[in-house]
Amino acid sequence: MIELAARLTVEPAEATAPGDFTVRCELHNVGDEEAAINAAPLSSPSLALEVVDAAGELVLLPPPPVPPAVPPVERLGVGEVRVAEFPGFLPAWTPPGRYRVRFRYLGSGAGLFAGLIVSTAVEFTLRA
Amino acid sequence: MPQLEAAIRVEKPEEVVPGEFTLTVVFTNRSSTPASLNTHQAEHPALVLDVRDASDRPVLLPPPSAPDAADLAPGEPIVPGGSLSLTYVGFLDRGLPPGEYRVRYFGEFPALGGSRDDPLRSDWQTFTVRAQRDLPPGLAIPGLKPGPEGPEEKPLLPLPRLLGPVWLYVVRLRCWVWCLLLRWVFLRRCDRVLQQEIDQARSETISDAPPGSEAWNGTYGWHARFLLIADEPNCRVTARVRVRLVGTITPAQRTAWEAAIEAAWNHRFKLCCDCCCPSGMDIVCDIEFVNSGEHQVVNVGTSTTNMSHWGAADTIDVSHEFGHMLGALDEYFTVNGVNYGSGRQPGGAIMNNPANPPAARHYDLVRAGAAALLGHSCSTADVGASC
Numbered sequence: 001m002i003e004l005a006a007r008l009t010v011e012p013a014e015a016t017a018p019g020d021f022t023v024r025c026e027l028h029n030v031g032d033e034e035a036a037i038n039a040a041p042l043s044s045p046s047l048a049l050e051v052v053d054a055a056g057e058l059v060l061l062p063p064p065p066v067p068p069a070v071p072p073v074e075r076l077g078v079g080e081v082r083v084a085e086f087p088g089f090l091p092a093w094t095p096p097g098r099y100r101v102r103f104r105y106l107g108s109g110a111g112l113f114a115g116l117i118v119s120t121a122v123e124f125t126l127r128a
Numbered sequence: 129m130p131q132l133e134a135a136i137r138v139e140k141p142e143e144v145v146p147g148e149f150t151l152t153v154v155f156t157n158r159s160s161t162p163a164s165l166n167t168h169q170a171e172h173p174a175l176v177l178d179v180r181d182a183s184d185r186p187v188l189l190p191p192p193s194a195p196d197a198a199d200l201a202p203g204e205p206i207v208p209g210g211s212l213s214l215t216y217v218g219f220l221d222r223g224l225p226p227g228e229y230r231v232r233y234f235g236e237f238p239a240l241g242g243s244r245d246d247p248l249r250s251d252w253q254t255f256t257v258r259a260q261r262d263l264p265p266g267l268a269i270p271g272l273k274p275g276p277e278g279p280e281e282k283p284l285l286p287l288p289r290l291l292g293p294v295w296l297y298v299v300r301l302r303c304w305v306w307c308l309l310l311r312w313v314f315l316r317r318c319d320r321v322l323q324q325e326i327d328q329a330r331s332e333t334i335s336d337a338p339p340g341s342e343a344w345n346g347t348y349g350w351h352a353r354f355l356l357i358a359d360e361p362n363c364r365v366t367a368r369v370r371v372r373l374v375g376t377i378t379p380a381q382r383t384a385w386e387a388a389i390e391a392a393w394n395h396r397f398k399l400c401c402d403c404c405c406p407s408g409m410d411i412v413c414d415i416e417f418v419n420s421g422e423h424q425v426v427n428v429g430t431s432t433t434n435m436s437h438w439g440a441a442d443t444i445d446v447s448h449e450f451g452h453m454l455g456a457l458d459e460y461f462t463v464n465g466v467n468y469g470s471g472r473q474p475g476g477a478i479m480n481n482p483a484n485p486p487a488a489r490h491y492d493l494v495r496a497g498a499a500a501l502l503g504h505s506c507s508t509a510d511v512g513a514s515c
Contacts, residue, residue, distance in 0.1 A: 017373055018424050019154070019427070025368065038340060039339070040341065040343060041343035043433055044434050045346060045433060045435070045437065046346075047343045047344065047433045050341075056143070058347075060331060060347060060348055060349025061334060061348060061349070061350075061351070061434065062348060062434040062435035062452060063270075063334070063348040063458050064343075064344060064348070064433065064434050065433060065434060065445050065448070065449070065482075066448060066471040066482055067337075067341045067471050068461055068472075069346055069471075069472055071340040071341065073215055084364070086433075087218075087374075087429075088374055088436065088437070089428055091351075091436065092422075093351050105343075106215060106342055106343040108215075108339055108341075108342045108343070109339060109340035110340070110378075111226070111410035112340075114212075114213070114214075114215075115213060116215050118139075121169070
């Protein structure tokens with residue numbers, strides 16, 4: 001059975017400039033079958049991340065690039081991990097405050113893993 | 129009774145953001161024979177989701193994209209006891225008023241799991257929409273439409289339509305006389321060089337992304353920021369974007385970015401504003417790399433992933449991202465309710481196909497800013513056309 005799990009870390013936990021934060025997303029194949037995945041959603045922080053402020057309001061990210069004509073397909077063996085890193089994912093105009101970010105992988109495509117995989121949210125603080 | 133059973137799963141039904149609202153429909157075959165469902169067709173929210181407000185009025189969803197071959201295929205078999213799920217993202221307009229709504233799956237065609245007489249329907253799922261909070265405001269540009277941009281074609285009044293080219297001549301003559309009065313009677317000197325920092329919050333909701341690209345469905349936001357300079361003596365309007373780069377890039381790669389962007393955006397259109405520049409004001413876009421005082425921060429990486437992350441070796445998609453910095457919206461899938469079709473169409477303008485040049489509407493924020501700066505209305509014209 002194909003089963004994927006998502007994990008996210010943010011470095012550092014506190015910073016004074018929005019561009020200082022880097023997110024590392026990991027998509028684990030925790031099932032017992034190789035998974036064919038659409039790698040396009042992993043190509044942009046705008047597609048892979050969901051950021052909310054302390055009040056739970058969504059922080060809008062810039063639009064992703066124009067999608068490729070054919071989605072890139074990657075194969076994830078049993079136990080393998082696909083890593084996507086997004087340095088400076090937080091928009092420069094973000095005001096100081098506490099935020100939470102989570103990794104959100106929406107897989108789709110013919111013959112590919114289809115479904116929504118969401119990591120637990122990780123908190124970080126943008127200081128004034 | 130349909131062979132399939134449909135059940136809605138919603139992760140967070142309270143206080144949802146309409147453009148981000150996500151639900152999953154799980155289809156289970158409870159019968160003893162294989163059932164079929166065309167998942168491509170069933171992925172169009174407007175075809176299968178029945179949304180009602182608190183007064184049970186239907187909430188209209190953006191139209192689905194034109195059917196392709198996969199939409200018309202027989203569909204995928206679901207074995208007895210088997211199930212599959214479809215996820216719907218960003219199908220509600222972000223302008224949906226706050227309040228309580230309900231949604232259900234409703235398929236009344238065989239490809240969608242049911243029939244007219246015996247539709248496949250799920251139970252209703254109630255959700256609440258929260259009030260929208262605006263982004264921090266930039267400089268208010270009077271008359272800027274929220275998007276999609278593009279000058280509205282105003283129908284000609286009967287007299288101008290009847291007179292045709294003669295009417296055009298009369299209008300130009302009136303303009304010329306008024307100009308003469310301004311310059312000789314009111315001593316208007318046409319020597320102004322005006323500048324204004326523009327900071328305009330922009331947002332767009334992409335929906336109806338086709339299979340394989342559903343992740344694009346969602347609401348996005350950014351700030352279009354640039355210094356706008358209206359130079360009357362040189363009949364030129366310049367939009368200067370100061371960009372601070374983070375990451376490693378060679379001088380040659382940086383020069384290649386600049387050349388690609390300026391070749392894509394410069395000297396293609398002009399603004400027709402007033403008689404100081406009767407042939408129009410050339411629109412020039414200038415990207416300037418700075419160490420401080422930036423309008424935008426661009427992180428340098430291996431590929432271009434959005435307006436703030438550019439691939440060092442990329443000279444195609446960066447020109448599209450620069451369009452966002454000027455305030456242009458995307459033009460693929462359905463954006464703010466307008467269906468543009470697939471991305472990277474051979475004839476698509478730069479906000480659809482980054483390899484192609486821009487269209488006049490992509491300069492709308494520049495045009496609106498220049499009009500506010502000069503105190504005149506301006507129109508955008510092809511650089512070779514007359515004003």
